[in-house]
Amino acid sequence: xxxxxxxxxxxxxxxxxxxxxxxxxxxxxxxxxxxxxxxxxxxxxxxxxxxxxxxxxxxxxxxxxxxxxxxxxxxxxxxxxxxxxxxxxxxxxxxxxxxxxxxxx
Amino acid sequence: xxxxxxxxxxxxxxxxxxxxxxxxxxxxxxxxxxxxxxxxxxxxxxxxxxxxxxxxxxxxxxxxxxxxxxxxxxxxxxxxxxxxxxxxxxxxxxxxxxxxxxxxxxxxxxxxxxxxxxx
Numbered sequence: 001x002x003x004x005x006x007x008x009x010x011x012x013x014x015x016x017x018x019x020x021x022x023x024x025x026x027x028x029x030x031x032x033x034x035x036x037x038x039x040x041x042x043x044x045x046x047x048x049x050x051x052x053x054x055x056x057x058x059x060x061x062x063x064x065x066x067x068x069x070x071x072x073x074x075x076x077x078x079x080x081x082x083x084x085x086x087x088x089x090x091x092x093x094x095x096x097x098x099x100x101x102x103x104x105x
Numbered sequence: 106x107x108x109x110x111x112x113x114x115x116x117x118x119x120x121x122x123x124x125x126x127x128x129x130x131x132x133x134x135x136x137x138x139x140x141x142x143x144x145x146x147x148x149x150x151x152x153x154x155x156x157x158x159x160x161x162x163x164x165x166x167x168x169x170x171x172x173x174x175x176x177x178x179x180x181x182x183x184x185x186x187x188x189x190x191x192x193x194x195x196x197x198x199x200x201x202x203x204x205x206x207x208x209x210x211x212x213x214x215x216x217x218x219x220x221x222x223x224x
Contacts, residue, residue: 034210036150043199043217044142044150049210056212087150091209094140094152094165 001025003088005097011105018075020100022088030066032091035073038099039084047086048073078102107132109200109215116221122188123222127200127215129181134158138203139183140211141174143196151196155203156183190222 002025012018022033030051036044046055048064051071061076075082083104088097113125127139140155154164156174164172168187176183187194197219201211 031208036211043214044211045214046210046212049204049212050208053208055210089150089152089211094155096150096152098149 001028001090001092001095003090003095003097005086005088005100007100008098009101009103011103012078013105014080015077016105018073018078018082018102020073020075020086020102022071022073022097024069024071024090027069028090028092030071033064033066033071034089034091035064036087036089037082037084038087039081044087075102107202107213109202109213111198111200111215111218113198113218113220115219116223117190118224119190119192119222121190122186123190123194123220124184124186125198125200125218125220126182126184129183129202134176134178134181134183138205139174139176140201140203141172141185142199142201142211143194144199144217145193145196153185153187153198157205192222194220195222196220 004023006021033051035048038044051066052064063074065072085099087099108130110128138155141153156162162174173186197217199217200215202213204212
């Protein structure tokens with residue numbers, strides 16, 4: 001299964017809404033889709049597992065959803081600490097998407 | 106809380122074997138799986154493989170059987186060996202805990218260790 005993330009880069013101002021997409025090449029259970037955040041110079045951090053469940057300590061401005069083979073990560077209002085790279089990851093084969101960079105506009 | 110710490114050689118020569126270990130502190134290795142992931146400079150994440158606490162390992166086929174992951178629960182350590190190194194293996198190597206059950210995800214990560222393959 002190949003995961004394709006879009007857009008490659010998202011340029012936003014603090015307070016704006018961010019919508020990130022992850023499209024799978026074939027269908028699989030949403031239970032196995034995870035999202036990670038990677039800030040510059042840091043290790044990835046689990047944000048969302050099972051497509052829509054926030055990991056422990058993750059603010060509620062982060063949410064995940066899906067429709068068919070398209071998964072979405074939404075940040076309702078981007079905070080300064082949210083400018084980072086976001087990866088989706090699928091359990092079967094443990095593929096990662098190529099990442100979406102959220103940068104300051 | 107659980108903490109993971111990688112330790113590695115930093116610089117390795119081409120064709121040699123890389124050995125990295127990950128020490129788990131603050132919790133038991135039982136009931137979890139343990140994974141290695143790498144990230145070449147400026148690129149995305151690549152899963153290398155994972156191992157159960159009982160020692161059953163699964164690998165990314167793209168590595169062509171070059172990787173071996175082992176676990177020693179008595180020492181709270183799991184390890185990665187990667188042989189036949191080339192410059193393409195230069196990366197930051199991360200270890201992570203895999204929460205395995207109805208959902209499968211990597212919820213605790215080490216800070217990573219940088220490995221450079223160069224003569």
